[in-house]
Amino acid sequence: MREYLVRLVQMHESFRKAELQALADVSGVEMHIIKYEEDSPFCVIGLPSDKAAHAMISRSILSQGIYELWGHGRNYNALHASIKNLSPSKWNAYHETPFRFTLDSFRGSRTPTEQRDIVESFSYLEFAGPIRMKEADVSFRVFEDYDHEAPEPKYLYMGRFISGSGRHAKTMYDLKKRHYISTTSMDAELALLTANIALAAPGKFFFDPFMGTGGFPIACSHFGAITCGSDIDGRSIRGTGGSARKGQMGKKDVEGNFRQYGLEERYLGGFVSDLTNTPLRITTPCGNEQNGGYLDGIICDPPYGIREGLKVLGSREKLGDKERATHHDRCKEPTYIPPKRPYSFIAMLDDILAFAASTLVDGGRLSMWMPTANDEDIELVIPTHPCLEIVSVCVQPFNKWSRRLLTYRRLSDSEVSQDSLHMTKKEYETGIKADELNGFRRKYFEGFKEFQKLRLETATGRRVSDESTELEKTSN
Incomplete structure (x- = not known):
């Protein structure tokens, strides 16, 4: 084993180790x-x-180089x-090579004179080749790591x-330059x-x-994977504007996004469906002697149901024979919109895992985004399944809530504990309103109210009632 230094970017810190390990695994x-x-x-x-x-490192997103x-x-x-002790055997290989020598100061800075003095302090390496700041055959860099406002690294x-x-x-894939996006891209x-x-990789x-305008399939196809997707709202897949088949200008759709990046050969297409009514083949449950799975990866950002309640395809009430026949005839009409019924947030997460x-x-891996609050009393428990092993949990924090990227690995049947397969059937939230079926949505708004109340009390130095006009103004 040889030691290497990875120059990471200082953002999305909880994702960096997970990405490094994934890059090693896929390579x-x-x-x-x-x-x-x-x-x-x-x-x-x-x-x-x-x-x-x-x-x-060549496909890393959260690093600059190695x-x-x-x-x-x-x-x-x-x-x-340290250099004189660890690397003298490497110096001669670059004795006559065109080179450059630079300085990278993180949270610090050096004047041009200081930079020159630092570079010249490495003269004992005896590099005699020409100095080329552009198109050098070999590049060396000194990295300085400072604490905040510290005078020295x-x-x-x-x-x-x-x-x-x-x-x-x-x-390259910046949403500002993309052909077709939505507010949830x-x-x-x-x-x-x-x-x-x-x-995601070639051959997978x-x-x-929950593909929406196709952001995740595009990302997977960038790394060589063959992709497809579905969404309960067919409008997001079909897009807007003219007809792509007739060559009309102004057509914006998911397929156009793939054409924009030259990835259309890796896109199998999209279809209208929800996870509880998918036309995809469902294999035998885990725990059997042989896994019949066919997907190498599932990658998604499910709806959180905050702005509006979660729904799946289906009628709110059980239909009679006459009503069912009417729906069957209407579904053939071009303008037909299938009915939807309320859906439990926790049930949705468990359905994704199943x-x-x-x-x-x-x-194979499932990488799924899931919201959670920063308050321990509101935080959602990470869902589990006996046939899936949690690989990593990465967190993107916001003001009063966060979202986590949960990544699972599908276990082979020999790795699955038979005792864990006999799970007690869960009781999910029931009701017809969004708050009744989505504990996160309910607690999200309750937590927001308490947060605003506490902030106002801290600012004014006095207790504020729930009915306070000032609190209502702050919440708005």
Whole structure:
């Protein structure tokens, strides 16, 4: 094992280790994390070779690049001593090579004079090749890691550049440049990151049961996967504007998004469905002797039901024979909109896991976004299934709530405990109103009210009643 330094980006910190491990898994690379801190963008890992380092980092979204680590220390004297101790056997290979030497200061800065003095302090490496700041054959970089407003760095690294990351893809797929989006389209960076953690890759088949305008399938197809999706609202798939078949201008739809990026050959299409009424083949339940799964990955951002209640296809009331016959005739009409009935939020999460357990291949992954509150009394329990193992839980915090990316691995039947298969049937929330069927939605608004009340009491220094006019104004 050789040591490498990954220059991470300092954002989405709880996702970074999960992505690194997923990149190692999808590349078939053995990796060990040697040093990692959430407050720092510098991560030291162990890898077998430069080739493995390139294969792993080339599709990373939350890193800038990877470097062969030549030395490290708490100050420049310690850094120079480390380089002279760890890497002298590597120096001669670059003696006559055109090179460049740069400085990366995280949360700190150096004047041009200071930068020059730092670079010249490495003259003992005796690089005699020409200096080329552009198109150099080999690049070296010194990394300084500062605490906030500290005058001197707390730690230093020096390394040889191996490979850049795939972070440029977030700009390529930027929603501002996309052909067709909606108000719920997932940010391109997070969609690509989710596809990485789900192990999207060439030769794999991925499905999104809540595809909307196709953000997740596009991200998976970017990494080489064959994709398809469904949505309960056919309008989001069909899009708006003219007819693509007739060549009319102005047509905006999911298929057009794939054409925009040259990915149409990796898109099988989308269809109108919900998870409880899917036309996809459901295999035998987990725990049988052989898994008949066919999906390599399921990646989705289910509706949270905050702005409006969750619904699935179906009538609110049981239909008689005459009514059923009427619906059967009407469904053939072009303007027909199928009826929908209320749906429990917790039941939806469990249905997603059950669907994944019945359709994923052994080792296949489900990556699902799920909301939760920052208040422990409101936080939702992570759903589980006996045939699915939780791989990682990543959190994106907001003001008073967060959302988590939950990633599961489909266990082989030999790994499933037979005792765990005999689960007690759950009792889900019942009712016809959104709040009755969605505990998160109900607690979300209750928590918001209490949060505003507490903030107002803190600001005014006096107790505020629930009926206070001031509280109502603040909540609005």
